[in-house]
Amino acid sequence: MKANSNLKRVLDSGKFAVTAELGPPASTDSKIINKKAKILKGSIDAFNVTDGQTAVVRMASWATCLIAKQQGLEPIVQMTTRDRNRIALQMDILGVAALGIKNILCLTGDHTSFGNHPKAKGVWDVDSIQLIRIVKKMRDENKFASGDEMDVSPSLYIGASANPFAEPFEFRVPRLAKKVAEGADFIQTQCIFNIQKFTEWMKIVCEKGLHTKVKILAGITPIKSIGAAKYMKNKVPGMDVPDSLIDRLESVPKENVSKEGIKIAVETIQKLQQVEGVAGIHLMAIEWEEIVPEIIKSAGLYPRP
Amino acid sequence: MMGQEKKPIEEVLDSLDGKKKIAVIGCGGCSTVFHTGGIEEVNEMAEILTKQGKKVTPIGLPFAVFACYKPFSSMFVEKFKKDLKECDAVLMMSCGDGLQTIREILDEELGVEKPIYPATNALGVSGGGPAKFIEKCQACGDCVVGKTAGICPLTECPKGLLNGPCGGTRQDGKCEVDPEKDCAWNLIYNRLKNIGELDKINNFVESHDWSKVTRPRVFEREPLDIHKHLGRTKEVIESLGI
Ligand code: SF4
Numbered sequence: 001m002k003a004n005s006n007l008k009r010v011l012d013s014g015k016f017a018v019t020a021e022l023g024p025p026a027s028t029d030s031k032i033i034n035k036k037a038k039i040l041k042g043s044i045d046a047f048n049v050t051d052g053q054t055a056v057v058r059m060a061s062w063a064t065c066l067i068a069k070q071q072g073l074e075p076i077v078q079m080t081t082r083d084r085n086r087i088a089l090q091m092d093i094l095g096v097a098a099l100g101i102k103n104i105l106c107l108t109g110d111h112t113s114f115g116n117h118p119k120a121k122g123v124w125d126v127d128s129i130q131l132i133r134i135v136k137k138m139r140d141e142n143k144f145a146s147g148d149e150m151d152v153s154p155s156l157y158i159g160a161s162a163n164p165f166a167e168p169f170e171f172r173v174p175r176l177a178k179k180v181a182e183g184a185d186f187i188q189t190q191c192i193f194n195i196q197k198f199t200e201w202m203k204i205v206c207e208k209g210l211h212t213k214v215k216i217l218a219g220i221t222p223i224k225s226i227g228a229a230k231y232m233k234n235k236v237p238g239m240d241v242p243d244s245l246i247d248r249l250e251s252v253p254k255e256n257v258s259k260e261g262i263k264i265a266v267e268t269i270q271k272l273q274q275v276e277g278v279a280g281i282h283l284m285a286i287e288w289e290e291i292v293p294e295i296i297k298s299a300g301l302y303p304r305p
Numbered sequence: 306m307m308g309q310e311k312k313p314i315e316e317v318l319d320s321l322d323g324k325k326k327i328a329v330i331g332c333g334g335c336s337t338v339f340h341t342g343g344i345e346e347v348n349e350m351a352e353i354l355t356k357q358g359k360k361v362t363p364i365g366l367p368f369a370v371f372a373c374y375k376p377f378s379s380m381f382v383e384k385f386k387k388d389l390k391e392c393d394a395v396l397m398m399s400c401g402d403g404l405q406t407i408r409e410i411l412d413e414e415l416g417v418e419k420p421i422y423p424a425t426n427a428l429g430v431s432g433g434g435p436a437k438f439i440e441k442c443q444a445c446g447d448c449v450v451g452k453t454a455g456i457c458p459l460t461e462c463p464k465g466l467l468n469g470p471c472g473g474t475r476q477d478g479k480c481e482v483d484p485e486k487d488c489a490w491n492l493i494y495n496r497l498k499n500i501g502e503l504d505k506i507n508n509f510v511e512s513h514d515w516s517k518v519t520r521p522r523v524f525e526r527e528p529l530d531i532h533k534h535l536g537r538t539k540e541v542i543e544s545l546g547i
């Protein structure tokens with residue numbers, strides 16, 4: 001495989017990897033990107049930039065990646081199939097690789113109806129698994145989806161997502177297997193609050209031997225407030241937030257809720273480190289990037305290799 | 306069938322502003338089933354327009370006479386050639402397909418080129434009834450439902466995903482986009498299981514061939530012998546005692 005990213009290096013060396021999300025601004029404010037990048041620097045192996053998450057217009061993932069990359073961090077460009085057909089996707093893949101981005105996360109994307117332009121037409125010319133195959137074919141066979149050849153192909157480490165909590169549960173491992181078969185090198189999962197269910201899923205993943213074929217980074221979201229926890233439980237489809245977690249947050253004095261949230265995140269990381277097949281974590285501290293270094297240090301994952 | 310709804314009457318009246326003599330044409334097919342352009346609706350529309358001071362010729366097509374099938378609809382429409390010639394505008398109470406088929410009959414067969422306005426919004430191929438209809442097929446030209454337990458993922462899933470569900474399927478198996486609707490892939494998974502074809506979900510499905518929907522699509526077919534077929538329909542109806 002031609003990919004040679006820092007993330008790949010860390011994962012291949014068997015070290016527990018750490019990635020984190022850097023939310024792009026809904027403006028041209030590059031200062032905020034630099035600020036977030038400086039905070040994350042040193043605490044992570046690579047950062048993700050979301051691509052129109054919840055179908056809200058924000059700065060393009062690739063552009064935000066390039067700005068933050070100047071601070072010396074390694075980007076993972078996220079690419080959804082919601083807004084681009086196979087022609088535009090391949091053009092962007094060529095572009096991001098030529099600009100020195102070495103990791104890509106292939107996603108389906110949230111539905112347009114959730115965002116701030118609900119009248120927009122969703123594209124979905126291809127799905128995330130078909131996108132994985134396209135990137136792999138470009139990288140490993142020097143070929144476009146059409147079969148046409150190219151001389152210099154993109155060296156990208158290919159990522160995909162997995163949600164162990166969405167229904168139908170029994171379909172979630174076969175779906176992961178499909179992503180792996182089509183070329184996913186690493187996986188970043190949905191935020192894990194229900195550790196028991198995640199462990200159950202990982203057990204099946206390991207029984208199928210998938211953990212030896214793909215590096216799985218477990219998704220972690222520190223919870224800042226009880227409102228945020230309830231919102232994720234009730235409003236974000238595909239999320240599994242157990243009542244026990246909300247009870248725990250409600251049991252501490254109001255001013256300590258975010259501290260408790262951080263504590264839960266650290267405990268979760270430590271528990272997940274013990275789960276067979278988990279190769280690292282992916283921190284999604286939504287609009288709370290400044291908390292990442294503290295969590296990484298408390299979890300004993302600092303300094304980074 | 307073509308799912309459809311009535312346009313708001315204000316929009317219809319707006320489009321007919323300044324036109325005095327109106328021919329209102331219905332459809333005996335889907336528009337009758339959907340109550341958008343059956344004989345009753347054509348007559349109701351005629352009444353409304355008459356109250357607005359317009360002179361109306363209602364041309365309802367009887368049940369099973371599709372506006373979109375020229376051999377049927379032209380037989381009826383041509384009987385009104387005189388009124389159509391004299392009218393200022395045609396109001397069409399069918400889907401856009403029926404409307405344009407009638408437009409062609411008027412222009413090409415009857416030689417009367419008139420403004421023609423829709424009273425209906427077409428909403429897509431849908432089946433079911435008598436009361437509830439669900440869009441099930443978008444006529445993609447390359448049917449894949451043999452791989453998906455007879456359930457169309459392009460239409461049933463708002464994202465048209467071909468290789469399994471997105472990450473948003475709710476805990477109760479409902480769709481991330483609509484909590485009232487089952488996730489297409491939950492339905493597909495369960496039905497594949499029930500029919501003993503679960504292994505199919507492991508197969509990679511290639512990116513869809515959308516070249517088959519390059520529009521407009523034109524088809525050439527052997528013309529139907531209508532009288533022979535109507536006779537057969539009658540026979541079958543009688544033999545089934547319907
Ligand atoms: S795949 Fe779906 S849209 Fe295409 S023909 Fe079959 S049912 Fe219709």
Ligand code: SF4
Pocket residue numbers: 461462463464465466469470471472473474475479480481482487488489490491
């Ligand atoms: S929840 Fe199911 S039906 Fe809804 S968009 Fe996702 S995959 Fe499609």
